[in-house]
Each structure stands twice: as C-alpha cells, then as structure tokens.
Amino acid sequence: MNWQSEKKQRKIFLLVSIMIVTWTVNSQAIIIRSKGTNRQYRQGDWITYTTTRFVRNIALGQEYVYFATTGGITRYNFYSNTWDYPWTVSNGLPDNNIFLVAQDFNTGYLWCTSESSISYLESASRLWFNTFYDEIGLRGDDDISSIGFGNGRVFIVSSNGTWYASDNYSANFSPIDFSQNDDGITWYGAKRKREDAIPHYFMSDGFLFDETQNYIDDLQFRHFPITTWLKDEWQNMWIGTWGLGAGRGNTSTQRLELLKFGLWDVTVDAIAKDDDRFWLGGIQSHEEPSGITNWDMQSDDPQYYEAYLLTGFDTDKVTSIAVDGNTVWLGTLDGLTRFDRGKNIWRTYTVVHNLVDNRISDLAVDDQYLWIGTASGVSKLVKSTVGTDSLSIKHIQFHQLGKRQIFDIDLAENELWVGTEIGLFRYDIEKDHGAYYSSYVDPAARPVYALSLYGDELWYGTDEGVAGFNVKTGKRFDPPARFINDDLEINRILADRAAVWVATNSGVYKYDRDAGRWVNFTIEDGLTSNNVYALYLESDFIWFGTGAGLTKFYWNSPYRID
Known part of the structure; x- marks a missing residue:
C-alpha cells in the first residue's frame, strides 16, 4: 500500500479491512533490528x-x-x-x-x-x-x-x-x-x-x-x-x-x-489533557470493540470507557478530543459525542441534529462555540444551547467552503483557520465571512493536511512539505524553516516558541528555531512506531500519539543536543 492511499484512508476516513489473527498481539508487533x-x-x-x-x-x-x-x-x-x-x-x-x-x-x-x-x-x-x-x-x-x-x-x-x-x-x-x-x-x-x-x-x-x-x-x-x-x-x-x-x-x-495500568487500546489518534488527566483515543486496526482511556499517570488511576457498553457513546473510532470544563467532546467517525462528567451522561450528535457530516476530523473550542471539522465542511455548535430543546448546530460558510473535506482546524482570537482538500481557508468569526488564502507560492488547489497557529505564525503541511507565514504581514518563511519534502505524509503540526513539531508516517520532525535546522526522530531514537498521529506539548516534554501507543519524550534535556 503506498503512502498516498494510506494518508487518504486516515484523512478521508475510508477504513480498510485488515486481516489480523490476534489483535492484542499483532497490533503492537513493532520489531526492529x-x-x-x-x-x-x-x-x-x-x-x-x-x-x-x-x-x-x-x-x-x-x-x-x-x-x-x-x-x-x-x-x-x-x-x-x-x-x-x-x-x-x-x-x-x-x-x-x-x-x-x-x-x-x-x-x-x-x-x-x-x-x-x-x-x-x-x-x-x-x-x-x-x-x-x-x-x-x-x-x-x-x-x-x-x-x-x-x-x-x-x-x-x-x-x-x-x-x-x-x-x-x-x-x-x-x-x-x-x-x-x-x-x-x-x-x-x-x-x-x-x-x-x-x-x-x-x-x-x-x-x-x-x-x-x-x-x-x-x-x-x-x-x-x-x-x-x-x-x-x-x-x-x-x-x-x-x-x-x-x-x-x-x-x-x-x-x-x-x-490497572496502560492504555485500553494501542492506537492514539487524539490527545487532550484536563488538569492531570489525559484523554486518549484512536481508530484501531482491528474489529474488536475498543474504548478510550482517561488516565492520571501520577496517581496510577486509568479509567476506561468502552463505547458499546455505554448508552449514548455510539462509536469508539475517535479522531479528536476537546476538553471544555466539565464536558469532554469526542470527534468520531460516526458523529460528535459529548460526555457530561458531572452527570455521567453520554450523548452523540449526528446529521440528524444538523451536523454537516458524521465523519469528524478535528475539534476546536472557544468560549462560545465548538468548531467541528468534518469530511464535508465545518459545523459550528453553540455551547449555550447544549442540553436545551433548541440545540444549535450550523454549517458555516456553505457557499465558500461547500462540502470540502476538512483535515485540520485551529483558532486564533476571532479567526478560524481551516485546512481543506483545496487549500487554506480563513474564516472571520465576528463577521461570519471567509475566503481561501493563496499566493503565488502556494496554489489554492493543494490539500492542507495539518496546520498550527503560534502567535502571528501559521504553519501548515501539504503533500510537498511544511511551510509557514505571518498571518498579519503575509511574509513567507524561507528555507530552512520552509521544508520541502514530498515524502513526509504529514498528520499533525504543533508550533511553539522553541520548535515546530510535525507528526508524520515516517516519525516526528522537529524544526529547531535557534539552530535553524530540522531533526527527524524515529523508532531508532525512541518512538515505538514511526506512524505518529497526535502531538501534545507539555513544557520540557512532548507526547506523541502513535500507531503503537503513547510516547513521552524529554525533548529539552540539558544533557543532550539533538
């Protein structure tokens, strides 16, 4: 299977049936010499x-x-x-x-x-x-x-x-x-x-x-x-x-x-943290019933939630997680699931509730709205209407976005940036208006698989590599920051003050801002799988969600220069 088809499967949510004899063993059969x-x-x-x-x-x-x-x-x-x-x-x-x-x-x-x-x-x-x-x-x-x-x-x-x-x-x-x-x-x-x-x-x-x-x-x-x-x-x-x-x-x-110890299941596509507890979920490569993990690693107290045992939790195929106070939102391949921890109630919203598509790729939450990237555009859920008879979920910018495949979304003040199958889309939340962002450097027709905002910077990944620009001035980042590589198979990007992290199907790439260079981390360094799907930065440590578990890396060790 080539990387284009693999990426398409995970991004467009076309799951392939895989012959696995015993999933509990083969799902983790990462063997290196x-x-x-x-x-x-x-x-x-x-x-x-x-x-x-x-x-x-x-x-x-x-x-x-x-x-x-x-x-x-x-x-x-x-x-x-x-x-x-x-x-x-x-x-x-x-x-x-x-x-x-x-x-x-x-x-x-x-x-x-x-x-x-x-x-x-x-x-x-x-x-x-x-x-x-x-x-x-x-x-x-x-x-x-x-x-x-x-x-x-x-x-x-x-x-x-x-x-x-x-x-x-x-x-x-x-x-x-x-x-x-x-x-x-x-x-x-x-x-x-x-x-x-x-x-x-x-x-x-x-x-x-x-x-x-x-x-x-x-x-x-x-x-x-x-x-x-x-x-x-x-x-x-x-x-x-x-x-x-x-x-x-x-x-x-x-x-x-x-x-109890460890994850309920092995693939981690989504990471979110609430105080000291991690929420972890993913799309598994087996047909057995699965679940999500909620784990405080300091107190060794993992809690497991199996979808088929919980009324209102329709599927365990989780692509994204957002924690908002007492509410945990799960983006899945079969709708948007809400977990009210105070009342211990699960509820799943679908196209029946006006969601534009049940296949969700990413979630972003602010004070008023939950933004939902799907396989057919972006939906906006008004949080104040949750739990009432007038639940409001709307399809934003229908004429501009249409029913385009959405790969990633990120928020910055009053703007929502969207990575779509035909480029970057910039949406003004207050004006309820948006348009595709393009320049002579980046044609609008190129799919944007991942993006991340840091201050005035926007970093994004396409099938040609990693690029970025200043959203205020429009100034593009030149090499080495601009990383041209058409074999990256980009899944997620996370930009921060010290570095830009890129999760790919060939390990993790880190752009060291001070050194002005890219470094590639793979199984040979310490990853348990080169298929990396999620990123979560926590001070001197970064967490990687992979196809074979959750890996923690002490990236800012004073004893080492990568």
Whole structure:
C-alpha cells in the first residue's frame, strides 16, 4: 500500500479491512533490528505507554514485580505500591510483545524474550542488550520456553527441547548437550515449578473471581482468563490476566485487586489533557470493540470507557478530543459525542441534529462555540444551547467552503483557520465571512493536511512539505524553516516558541528555531512506531500519539543536543 492511499484512508476516513489473527498481539508487533539501548539518550528520555492488560508471565525482582505483556515489561514497585514506567522499544527492546521475563539475582540482570530476540538489562548501566534468535541458531519455527540461572551461567531451553548456555554477564549462547540434574537452576517459564492453585478471592467493582476455572468475570459476563500467577514471601499472590492486566491477591483478607495500568487500546489518534488527566483515543486496526482511556499517570488511576457498553457513546473510532470544563467532546467517525462528567451522561450528535457530516476530523473550542471539522465542511455548535430543546448546530460558510473535506482546524482570537482538500481557508468569526488564502507560492488547489497557529505564525503541511507565514504581514518563511519534502505524509503540526513539531508516517520532525535546522526522530531514537498521529506539548516534554501507543519524550534535556 503506498503512502498516498494510506494518508487518504486516515484523512478521508475510508477504513480498510485488515486481516489480523490476534489483535492484542499483532497490533503492537513493532520489531526492529536494534542491538540495544540508544546511548545518545538517558533512560527515561523516551517512555512509551501502550496496551499492557494482556499478561503472559511474572517475575519477582529485588524491588519490582515484572509482568511480561503484549505492550512491554510493566514494573510494579512493591515497596511504594506504585507503577514505574514500562520497559519497551523506547528503552532499547526490539519488540514490545514480551513472552518471558526473568530476574537473575546473582548479577541483578533482568532478562526477557520476545518474538525475535532474547534481551537483558544490565543492572549498573541500565542499558538493554539484544541477541536475535538467528544469531544463536534458533530456527524460525522455534522459540524460547524457559530461562534458567545457575553455576554462573544462563540457560535457555527452546520449545523443541534444545538447550543453550551463556555466561551470566552476556548473551553469547551456544547449544549444549545437557544431561545433568537441573535442580541447581532457578527456572522461569515452562520449566519453573508450578505454583499451587490460586485460592478463592473476593473482588469489588462487579468482578467475580472463579478459582475453579481460573478466570475473572465482569458485569457483562465476559471471561478474562488468568494466564499466570506467583506468590511472594509476604504471601501476596500476583496474577496476570488476558484482558484485565495485573492483579494482587491478599491471602489474609482474601481480597483480589486489579492494578490497572496502560492504555485500553494501542492506537492514539487524539490527545487532550484536563488538569492531570489525559484523554486518549484512536481508530484501531482491528474489529474488536475498543474504548478510550482517561488516565492520571501520577496517581496510577486509568479509567476506561468502552463505547458499546455505554448508552449514548455510539462509536469508539475517535479522531479528536476537546476538553471544555466539565464536558469532554469526542470527534468520531460516526458523529460528535459529548460526555457530561458531572452527570455521567453520554450523548452523540449526528446529521440528524444538523451536523454537516458524521465523519469528524478535528475539534476546536472557544468560549462560545465548538468548531467541528468534518469530511464535508465545518459545523459550528453553540455551547449555550447544549442540553436545551433548541440545540444549535450550523454549517458555516456553505457557499465558500461547500462540502470540502476538512483535515485540520485551529483558532486564533476571532479567526478560524481551516485546512481543506483545496487549500487554506480563513474564516472571520465576528463577521461570519471567509475566503481561501493563496499566493503565488502556494496554489489554492493543494490539500492542507495539518496546520498550527503560534502567535502571528501559521504553519501548515501539504503533500510537498511544511511551510509557514505571518498571518498579519503575509511574509513567507524561507528555507530552512520552509521544508520541502514530498515524502513526509504529514498528520499533525504543533508550533511553539522553541520548535515546530510535525507528526508524520515516517516519525516526528522537529524544526529547531535557534539552530535553524530540522531533526527527524524515529523508532531508532525512541518512538515505538514511526506512524505518529497526535502531538501534545507539555513544557520540557512532548507526547506523541502513535500507531503503537503513547510516547513521552524529554525533548529539552540539558544533557543532550539533538
């Protein structure tokens, strides 16, 4: 599939049916041939949060309980009872889809296996090192089922029964013929001694634990299998589930609590923030029911909203989010959804309510109006009429805009700027009048896929690259600020005082204003996917919504020059 068709699918909302065997795994199957952590960055400069509620394996460490998930290795600090950030592709792993995790207490190294490699985290340097299966002679139809530690060595056993060994400070594995007693080896995975059966636990929030079948039921009678469990020396029972994440059982009180962490689903097309809570949603590449995430990362308290379980929330295919006081607006592929948090009421507005088109691309909110970019023009919702019998949604500038495809919108004082399929449109809100903006440099017929206002500057992206100008004087920005590149596949732009950020399907581009140059960040730097759909700037950090999760980047680190 070429990039023009891919861009058209996401921008014009023509969803393509994709054959996926198991969405919980394949949706995050980002595999890179990386030998380990990128030493240009410090650990923590790049952090990715993705879907980690599908757990395969558990290991106890000296400070953390580690969970091997389809979205990396999650780490729960059992002293502070808090989650730390997970280990993912952003930190040096070649793959987020983790099968085994193991702790070597002799060296302090943390080991794991993924679809393509065995990796270890060096305890002192906090660097990951990866060895790929083909480098140790493991065939493509085989994988690692067990990891063991003993006698100063690391042992791995494949599913076909082949043994390999290495010293415990590297991953220089060679096949061995092991015929000795392995009682002195501490095993993880298939060869680990089976834990006792899980005792009965009581749960809250409508969950029901069935210890006879080893699954958890929710209020919708959905079964979530328990995939792994492990008891620690304090008599805590740590469990992993397939769909509900990690949990901890207290044998004294017989209570089992779920330890929620991560996103409900993996693709992030929209980011909004309300105080300390992020609102995250997207268009997923699978046909399973999905939802949106509302997460305060400081308090480890994610909340999940599944559309098909909520009356008034018609679809989970979210393209944009705007937070306005106690109201959260969601632009979707099937209308405009409003969530009244005070009353806990969901409501979806469509063409029946005079919306010009149900396929929404972007939202912008001011004191009086909610502006709605759609596949057939721009609608204006009068906020004061919401919740009344006289709800007002109007199609603005019908004759000038017509039913043009709208890709992006942004507000500046009394103006609304619109990126359309045939160029930039400038709308005067007070005068209720607008016109297409063009010059000899930028023909009006060129689609504008993304735009961003900063002060008097307008930056925008077309199929020829990134350009900008001063909206007061009309002065165009010359190269290097003007970036000509017809392979960018631009999704979003965010301009700020220090830099201009461009989200594309080939990573993120940053224009450093002081240095006067463009820098490209990709998976090799710390992104978990090169398909970047959303941007949110927060002081020295910037958040990227990608096709494989939400990535946080410490862009303004004083220790590094990009």
